[in-house]
Each structure stands twice: as C-alpha cells, then as structure tokens.
Amino acid sequence: MSLFSPRSRALLAVVPALGAAALGVSALGSGAQAAPSASQSASQSASQSATPTTTVTLDVTGCEGCTFRLWQAIDGRPYVWHTKAKKVQDGEVAWTVPTGRTSSMSITVQAPWDGGIGAVPNVVFRYAGKQPGDTVTRAEAAKAKRAAGCWVGTEDSAITIPITVAHARTKAVDGSPTHTPRAYTPTTLEWYAPNMRTYRGIIANQDAFYCHS
Numbered sequence: 001m002s003l004f005s006p007r008s009r010a011l012l013a014v015v016p017a018l019g020a021a022a023l024g025v026s027a028l029g030s031g032a033q034a035a036p037s038a039s040q041s042a043s044q045s046a047s048q049s050a051t052p053t054t055t056v057t058l059d060v061t062g063c064e065g066c067t068f069r070l071w072q073a074i075d076g077r078p079y080v081w082h083t084k085a086k087k088v089q090d091g092e093v094a095w096t097v098p099t100g101r102t103s104s105m106s107i108t109v110q111a112p113w114d115g116g117i118g119a120v121p122n123v124v125f126r127y128a129g130k131q132p133g134d135t136v137t138r139a140e141a142a143k144a145k146r147a148a149g150c151w152v153g154t155e156d157s158a159i160t161i162p163i164t165v166a167h168a169r170t171k172a173v174d175g176s177p178t179h180t181p182r183a184y185t186p187t188t189l190e191w192y193a194p195n196m197r198t199y200r201g202i203i204a205n206q207d208a209f210y211c212h213s
Contacts, residue, residue: 054102055158057094063165063181066111068093068123072101073208080208085110102153104192104211107183109165115178117170119204122149123163124184126191127201134188138166141184141201148191149203150211162186168200180204 058068067087073080081101086093107123114121127136128146141164168182182201193212196203203209 052099052155052157053096054099054154054156055094055096056102056105057092057158057160058088058107059160059162060088060091060093061162061164061186062167063109063111063163063183064088064091066109066165066181068110069108070095070097070101071106071108071208072104073106073210074104075210075212082208099153099155099157102151102159104213105151105153106149106209106211107151107163108205108209109163109181109183111165111179111181113167114180115170115172115176117178117180117202117204118173119206121181121183121202121204122209124149124198124201124203125151125189126195127184127188128195130188132188132190136164136184136186136188138164141166141182142168144198144201146195147184147198147201147203148193148195149209150192150194150213152190152192161189168202170200170202 056070060066060068065088067085069085070083071080072082083095083097086095108120109123110120124141124144124147126132126148127141127144130136162185163183164186166182167179170178170180172178180202184201194210
C-alpha cells in the first residue's frame with residue numbers, strides 16, 4: 001500500500017513506527033543575537049498582536065477521546081509548524097492559530113483503539129472525483145483509491161470543520177488484524193495537492209504531510 005506523503009515514503013525502510021512526540025520538526029537558527037531594545041520589543045509585541053487569528057473547531061463524529069493536531073508543512077520550506085495535540089471532548093476540539101497557518105493545513109488523528117500501522121493517519125479533505133461541497137458517504141470513503149490531505153485554508157476569524165471517523169479494518173506492523181481511524185470531512189473542502197493513494201480510504205504519514213500550495 002502507498003498511503004504516505006512523498007517524504008514519508010522515503011523513511012519507511014529506515015524509520016520504525018513513530019510516536020506523537022517524534023512528529024514535530026522545527027527550524028532552529030544558528031548564532032546568538034543581541035537582545036532587542038525596549039522600543040523594538042514594544043514594536044514586535046504590537047505587530048504580533050495585530051496578526052489575524054482563526055479559531056479552528058473540529059466537530060468530530062465517531063472518535064470521542066481521540067487526539068487531533070493541526071499541521072502546516074509546505075514542500076520546499078525548511079521547517080514544519082504544528083499545534084499542541086488536543087483530545088476530543090463532547091465531540092469537539094479547537095485551537096486559535098495565526099490565520100496564515102490555515103493555508104496548506106493538514107490534520108492528524110490518533111485513536112485509543114488504533115492498533116498501529118507504522119504511521120499517523122491524516123484527515124482527508126477530498127477524495128478523488130469529488131468537488132468542493134460534494135458529500136462523502138462512509139461507503140464512498142472506504143472504497144476511495146486516492147485522497148488529498150491538504151486544506152486550502154480560510155481567512156475567516158472562526159471556522160468549524162465537521163470530521164467523520166470510522167474504525168477501518170487494517171493490519172498492524174506485525175501483520176496482525178487491527179483497526180485504524182479513517183478520518184475525512186463528510187463535505188468535500190477545497191484542497192491542495194498531493195493526491196495520495198489510499199489504503200481503504202486512509203492516508204497517513206511518518207514525519208509530516210507535505211503540501212503543494
């Protein structure tokens with residue numbers, strides 16, 4: 001099966017299954033810098049406070065207690081941004097993030113009942129053949145052969161994204177039968193490439209899901 005993002009596939013031969021804590025990647029600058037002056041600090045603080053933000057709420061069906069995380073990994077950029085992982089309570093989970101981070105956003109999901117396929121499942125924003133606004137049934141999601149895990153994003157100050165999660169029958173790393181979350185938006189959203197091959201409607205990654213904006 002080939003359900004991983006392009007950079008993830010290159011890691012499969014050498015990297016074991018990764019836990020959530022191993023997924024974050026950040027860019028670290030080299031060399032010390034002088035501390036900013038009081039006026040510079042005030043200017044930077046004002047600039048940061050003026051940065052528009054968006055509250056992203058996930059309305060989750062079928063995965064109470066599951067953990068979600070928002071990501072922005074853009075092909076060609078040297079770093080990956082992500083939020084803290086949060087657990088679904090009463091069917092919802094939310095973050096307030098810089099609005100610019102919603103462009104090329106991907107979302108991962110981890111379930112307490114996930115048997116482990118050696119990668120972390122991603123939310124599907126669009127299955128092949130679907131256009132923005134099209135509905136997606138559970139049967140269509142299960143049979144889909146290709147999918148996109150990158151969202152175009154929004155400029156709104158708040159947005160709620162419905163997500164459906166199914167217990168998909170899969171195989172664990174050792175070949176034993178297990179279940180893995182098949183997570184998707186029941187209404188197709190605008191997406192960015194790549195369109196990945198799925199395994200029973202599931203896409204996943206081992207490092208981050210890189211998007212082509």
